[in-house]
Amino acid sequence: MNGAKKLRQLLAQDGVLQAGGVADAGQARLVQKVGYPVAYLSGAYVNHTRGYPDGVLTLPEIAQRVQEITDRIDIPLIADGDEGFGDALKIQRTIRDFERAGAAGLHMEDMIQKKHGDPLPIPRAVDRLKCLLDSRRDDDFVVIARTDAVAPWRPGVHDDLVRCEQDALERMHAYAEAGADLVMPLYASMDWVRRHGRDLPKPVVILGGAARSWMGHAAEELELDMTAAEMGAYNVKVVIYGTSMLSRSFNFMEKEYRKWLAEGRFAADRQDEIDRIDANNLVGLPEKEALLSRYTG
Template sequence: MADLLSRPGNRRARLREMLDAGEPVLAPGAYDALSARLVEQAGFDVVYMTGFGTTAGLLGRPDVGLLGGAEMAAHAARLTDAVDLPVIADADTGYGNPMNVIRTIRDYERAGVAALHLEDQVAPKRCGHLAGKQVVPAGEMAAKIRAAVDARTDPDLLIIARTDAAAVDGLDAALDRARRFADAGADLLFVEAPTSEADIEKVAEALRGHRLVFNWAEGGRTPPLSRDRLAELGFALVLFPVGTLLAATAGMVELLARLRADGTPAALLDRLGGLDAFAGLVGIGEIRELEERYRAERA
């Protein structure tokens, strides 16, 4: 768990080493700093900043392109401050043309992320598992990937190229785009929302030799595969984008329903824990140690 004086090592280099180790890297989603800390405390090695969850958490709205690049980069900085883990962040479409992508890369790099993904949707974009997507021409997206690669100042920052073309133009078109994005310099390839295990296998076979991302979107359009099966297929990174958000939402709905029905949440207190336990979870012990260390001397 990160503390206020921590100086984490090179998280970008650590992520590259994990991805090269030959086993899928599991990246649970976090929609705020608290959920990122919980991912770290659960023992995971990587945290994923979900755009879907960020939009829901900050705005209480669906993921349809309502947040801008500066808001997303600022949110990424809050997550990287909260944990010592490498943070992989959703950067949507890069928020414009290649000039905007250059700024996005530099903002996210300053925010401390270890990796980010850019997608080929038309702006305003929408969640990759929602209907109604459109994609930009492949050449336009390839230019944005080239701009992203050129804009990074740390060569360890990973650029992930995501294509949403499978739902628009078919899987073969998506695979062609992925290859083109690899030629443009992308470090990992992310074919979003295949809808059958056969399609997932086709992605893995067609793009063998590249580091691949699998989006294990909880309740989404892609069938759930086991970690062992994903390892067999050669996926390097597995995202679990919204499980923490869905679990937290279900818990809050239950609590509020009980409060509404009973007038108090007393029936759930044994499951909620207490304020002291929660304060410990978010680092009150660390704060007390720092208060003691820097206690003002009496004159």
């Protein structure tokens, strides 16, 4: 059974799916080991692993990472389709390349240039979404329509959040009517979800742990996410943990690198050896050794 069909079956079951955000196959195997039913490939996360800000890598580079991941996991992978990487021809290539690479679904945002400016006018965004839907070859492949109407990079979002939230609501209805399987109001507040989630005609995808402070709140006033189960009462079907591990791991690694540089050594202990063994087991060292023993004598 391919990943798209698996994801469709999971979406048909009761409860909210939690998707662990990853950038590579090693992380994806860890997400699978921990017990997540779905993995999520963040485009921003992949760009960071190559030393670039979000939106720099090309479609072939992201599709290659999709294939690397799906080759090493058994759970479905939802991929970040950015803004479709260009015009209608590129949008068609995006979904077909992702299908061939083994993704179970993708989300496409309604910006003409990633994380820059206002979202496209709704009719134009709907037209691009229909191109995406019409281009899929596997009917099971899941298409998620994302809006950046309340994203922090939209000009004026801090000055008129009410208008931006209303825009997001209109877009979610329009994209659902156009045929999207799920809708994703990026950076929508939990209050927005409580007010509008049940009224949306398609299930909702939420970015868990979104930086609410980007929407004009002081750090001490950060809105606490509902749990996944609590969100389920408001028509939320998938919670994605996108790049949260990136920021946390980057901070941890910086501290460790500074410590080793300052002390002039790495002070290993028994736990480090255990961790190395666990990491090797995670990526399949026992299977590798078994294969070599069986066929090389």
